[in-house]
Amino acid sequence: MFNIAKVLADIEADSDQNIDLLADLLKIKSISTIPDYADECYQAAGWLKAFLDSFGMDAIIYESEGHPIVFSNYQTSRPEAKTILFYGHYDVQPVDPVSLWDSDPFDPVLSSIDNEPCIIARGASDDKGQLLTFLIALKYIKDEAGELPFSLKIILEGEEECGSKTLPIFLEDYKDKLSADIAYVCDTGMWDKDTPAITRSLRGLLSEEFKIIGPDRDLHSGEFGGVAWNPIRIITKILSDVYDDEGKVTIPNFYDGVNEVNENIINSWKKLTFNEAEYLNKIGQKSSSGETGRSIFEKTWSRPTFEINGIFGGYTDEGTKTVIPSEANAKITCRLVGNQDPEKILENIHKYIKSSLPDGVQVIFDGADHCRAIEFDTDSYYFQSASEAIEEEWGVSPVFTGGGGSIPVVEAFKTLLNMDTVLIGFALDDDRIHSPNEKYNISSYVKGIKTWARVIAKYQ
Ligand SMILES: [Zn+2]
Structure with missing residues (x-):
């Protein structure tokens, strides 16, 4: 003693x-x-x-x-x-x-x-x-x-x-x-x-990259536009459908393992000196994205996210090029919380993307990595x-x-x-x-x- x-x-x-x-x-x-x-x-x-x-x-x-x-x-x-x-x-x-x-x-x-x-x-x-x-x-x-x-x-x-x-x-x-x-x-x-x-x-992290492949080569949009599937159109549709209007991720079973934070802790967060407008202003924002009805603390500490970190494909140099590109690429990451299982989420992301592809359009996944929350x-x-x-x-x-x-x-x-x-x-x-x-x-x-x-x- x-x-x-x-x-x-x-x-x-x-x-x-x-x-x-x-x-x-x-x-x-x-x-x-x-x-x-x-x-x-x-x-x-x-x-x-x-x-x-x-x-x-x-x-x-x-x-x-x-x-x-x-x-x-x-x-x-x-x-x-x-x-x-x-x-x-x-x-x-x-x-x-x-x-x-x-x-x-x-x-x-x-x-x-x-x-x-x-x-x-x-x-x-x-x-x-x-x-x-x-x-x-x-x-x-x-x-x-x-x-x-x-x-x-x-x-x-x-x-x-x-x-x-x-x-x-x-x-x-x-x-x-x-x-x-x-x-x-x-x-x-x-x-x-x-x-x-x-x-x-x-929070944990899951990262993945994927490539959508449409035609087997870049095509002329005058000749094939209206017929050939444009992979950029497909990838943007896939990615925009990931969120619903309430800011929730639509991938099936994405929220499995996400725990609600106990009320005492939520209440203690409410008591913190914090000015949301000021916080948003510091990052050049006037409103916040994310799930409707959730506080900034929940959004950054106890809720998962699906983020599109990069998207590229097609012609991006100066001037116009009337091309239907053969491929489009995206890099995504998810912040994970609670008991979310990164491997199951990855599997469900793959399933979701594959099920969104028109007949004959392909996807190649490359670069998955993860750590649990x-x-x-x-x-x-x-x-x-x-x-x-x-x-x-x-x-x-x-x-x-x-x-x-x-x-x-x-x-x-x-x-x-x-x-x-x-x-x-x-x-x-x-x-x-x-x-x-x-x-x-x-x-x-x-x-x-x-x-x-x-x-x-x-x-x-
Ligand atoms: Zn340190």
Whole structure:
């Protein structure tokens, strides 16, 4: 047992020291995408290993072809303790264009934006600042309690920004050592600076390309127009029929596995500070597409989509060409939610397209790929205890948001290790991650450390 009040007071008292620690890590130019910075990536891994070792976490550096992974496999002596897995990444995005930075991207500066103190440097928010919130909380608890209340596996990777090539190899190699009750990832954001958030779902993705083939060669429209099937006419009809007037997708069984979000969560979304007109205005829109009667949150977090990403065929150069093209092409993607089965949906898309073709017109499919959506059980102990801990620190309960896109590592934990992930992060929309002048608010950092301390304290 340890005294959480003392831990929180110590973290608060040591704020400056912990900011210096972050600044130190931010000075390392661990840009994973540019081969010239490989040594710096190694250096960042070494820095993290040394930090973990400084409070007895016995980290190792795992090497494969790419940038190394820092791994720690800590065993608590407490009987019946849970096992936790934590993931973060120490690599950062390139800094170009450097001329748009107000200061050296790798010489962290303490500043203030809109009266909010912050630290400016590449990686401040994504993800060095965020991963340190968890690691520093561990250190304080270990110092205070002598040991952690759970066993813990820590994975810190150096290729998140460049495709995570080493990670699957590592997960396969270390499979036996990675089983845990739950994963925590600190790489997401808050709703706004006063409203913390836990991500409850991530949409999946299905992609496909297809080609409609009409005549066996391009034809003259004077000679054959009115007789030959024009594949562009067919493909546009097929694609326009995918949506009905209410914005619903008409592919049979498309909505199988789509769950309605529970009412408490829908109500919490309604309470969020959000101006729909302003949101639409920012993307140059005056109205929103999608299903009638659904909110923007539902449309982007909990409803599936069918999107036409590209359509090409026929003559597109200058002037007129009286041609009936022999083929037309389209690229489509679907965002998936809940338990939608990508393979069944793909099969139904294929059936729908084939059934829409006139006799003798053909279709060739090419390039299907997919990953399933992920939806967590927010009523589980892990989500509820994290929610309580967050509320204690921030004074408001966190909103369970959705992620519009996928996070591959979370998918891997689910499929390879059969483990849910609690995604908690303290980044803000204006942190300019991947952009010049990236920053992390000092309040995100210090309250972030305290939040994790409270999350960990729930296990004692
Ligand atoms: Zn990140």
